[in-house]
Every structure is written in C-alpha cells, then in structure tokens.
Amino acid sequence: MDEKQVRLQRHRLRMTLLSVVNSALQSMIIGLYAMSGATTWATAGVFTLASLGSTGLFAAGVASGWLLFMGDKRLLHAQLLANFAIQMVFMVAEPTLWMIFLGSTLITACYSMVAFTPRQFTWLWLA
Numbered sequence: 001m002d003e004k005q006v007r008l009q010r011h012r013l014r015m016t017l018l019s020v021v022n023s024a025l026q027s028m029i030i031g032l033y034a035m036s037g038a039t040t041w042a043t044a045g046v047f048t049l050a051s052l053g054s055t056g057l058f059a060a061g062v063a064s065g066w067l068l069f070m071g072d073k074r075l076l077h078a079q080l081l082a083n084f085a086i087q088m089v090f091m092v093a094e095p096t097l098w099m100i101f102l103g104s105t106l107i108t109a110c111y112s113m114v115a116f117t118p119r120q121f122t123w124l125w126l127a
Helices: 003-036 041-064 068-093 095-114 118-126
Strands: none
Touching (some): 003 068, 041 068, 095 118
16 A cells, blocks of 8 residues: 555544444443433443444454445445444434434534535434
8 A cells, every 4th residue: 555545544443443432432421321220231231232343343344454445435324324323223222311322423423524515414414
C-alpha cells in the first residue's frame, strides 16, 4: 500500500475503534441501569454481546483488511445498519431505556457526517 492508503486504513481503524468505545460506554451505562434494577442483567448482557460483538467484528475486519473490498461508503452503511438494528431491537425490547438507545443512535449517525451528503444525512437523521 502507498502512504495515502496506509493513512486511510489507519483512519478507518480509528473510526471503527471509536464505535467499539461507544458500544462499551453504552454497555456500561446499561449495566448501571441493571445494577439499579431498572433493567435485568440478562438484558444488559445480551445488549453487551450484540453491541460489542458487532462493533468488534467490524474492527477486526478493518484491522485485518478483510473488509477493504467493501469500500468506505459500503462499510459505513453496513456499520450504521448493524448499529441501528441493534438499537431498535433493544428500544422495543426494553422501552424504559428508550432514551439511551435513541441517544446512541444519534451518536452513531454522527459518523455518517463524514461520508454522507447533507441531504443524505438529513434523511438519516429524520428516519
């Protein structure tokens, strides 16, 4: 790889690792809710597995170069779709924590600002 591709790959990995950190922080927050009794430990555990599992797989795929064939735009779309699906499932499964899942969805949408046009971002945000 030339120097530009190496820099792009480092950037891809950094951004993907940020999504892992976001998932870990959200999992800790849901764990605090489980500790307080607002949700169950089973819900917190399943969410942690789903969220950290999906972001971890994307990070491993980016780090190893397995996902380079997708291109940046399709990789971003796949990550957004996976994260939104997890958030929506848990928003329905645990409606008392809707604000946590909605907040995470909006944080995830911010990653799309890098690649989306203003129109695409507006439609994503409205959805």
